[in-house]
Amino acid sequence: MMRSALAAAAALLAACAQAPTTPGKQTGAEILAATTPSDWRTPDPDNTLYLELATGRVVIELAPAFAPNHVANIKTLVREKYFDGLAIVRAQDNYVVQWADPAEDDAKKKPLGSALSTLPGEFAHADDLPFVALPDRDVYAPETGFSQGFPAARDASAGKMWLTHCYGMVGVGRDNAPDSGGGKELYVVIGHAPRHLDRNVTLVGRVIKGIGLLSTLPRGTGALGFYANPAQYTPIKSIRLAADVAESERTPIELLRTDTLTFASYVESRRYRREEWFIDPVGHVEVCNVPLPARTPAK
């Protein structure tokens, strides 16, 4: 899609978002079946991570527009192979899994190389990124919607926008100080959206494939779901940037764009449920209840 056409679509979408919601006639499955190639995008290999476990690959799309410093630092950590041989050390039911250097607190801890250990938090961004608003109210934010393929929220009066803690979002663990995280320890949401974390912690991306490899991990029995016994850790074989992996070994994936009229219709199909099963078509939708469709492209 050319930029001018995209701008026109964005303007139209913005108008839609202002207008009263009108029930669509189609189901989500019908809308997805009728998409055209321009409704889909391929995530940038230079902002896509492959987390390799013995059980398979977890694919993460990074969000450099929202957290440029943390994403850059994580990419440095990845390129210098910092994560290789570390482990998933925490799995708290209905909350998060988290990985880190198990030796972080002792002399054997892995050296950081040229990456920074900590960074100032990137908890919110200026309200200057693309945003397609949902008409629905939200519990936590004045507005919610989507920005560049990610679930997001906005407070226009404060001039701020931020990513939201929906299922599958990837964030930066930190200690109490707001500048104590840097990307060495990352977590993934595997339960009900902990939206109270929004604006309290830096989100850097979203799992776009393979989250089942994380969400089914045995839960840790220590405080906060940390594993009580190192034998329970899940080793990380490696984390690689897709751009650094041979094309033949990359995971082909396409994601539904969130800045198109097709996506607006898809959201409507989640708001007004047209599947025969529904007795009450609902008429509302929460930002974390809009699954963001992914597909394997045809060869």
Place this chain on the structure above:
Amino acid sequence: MMRSALAAAAALLAACAQAPTTPGKQTGAEILAATTPSDWRTPDPDNTLYLELATGRVVIELAPAFAPNHVANIKTLVREKYFDGLAIVRAQDNYVVQWADPAEDDAKKKPLGSALSTLPGEFAHADDLPFVALPDRDVYAPETGFSQGFPAARDASAGKMWLTHCYGMVGVGRDNAPDSGGGKELYVVIGHAPRHLDRNVTLVGRVIKGIGLLSTLPRGTGALGFYANPAQYTPIKSIRLAADVAESERTPIELLRTDTLTFASYVESRRYRREEWFIDPVGHVEVCNVPLPARTPAK
């Protein structure tokens, strides 16, 4: 607590719920550490189920006030050992696990005994059960809150209240007809709250212990997370009513009451986060983001 004291507390709570929210000073952990025995309740053994798997026991508290006919039918199924030897046949990531008779569609299906195969849906209840409202807005309902230990919602203008699909809630699978469920197939929410199911399906209870045994099951690879291969099923050893299990073999558990001033303070501690870690104390809370505390009673 005597009934009159309880009524006074309920009146006070109702007043609190109307008043502007004022930030508390304590963390949730501090409030829980200061509870007294009357803040806790023991679930009724006659409305508590033990789902026995090879990996352990899942404890479910039933909600007869909201779904009396379904709960009665499920108790008949349990007492006649209908579920024994059936299996978990579905695990859909970020959604539900579900159990059923794997032979439901063929001649070897298990006979129902004296239970009913189907019942009219109990999707909502008259607005005449106890309800402690949250002051927060909600995406899906005019009001949300808690009723008798369960997360719930209310539409006072329609004279209705209903249980909400939060993590761990247990519901009755059905086909397209609203009266096609009866309790033979039950599901448990293991992901982000699918609140669009509220008022579309009958909820009958909540997992109060052992949900990790369900949430970590391998995900099914068939449509809707059904297992493609019966070898992937998780067999159900039995489902028993706690009242039918020898006292020495019951799971001791206490749940924080939701109709006390202590609970109101606890909810405030989830709304205004006082833990040192929080930069932004949030100031909002969603009904499905209030974990309902359980504990093992002292001997």
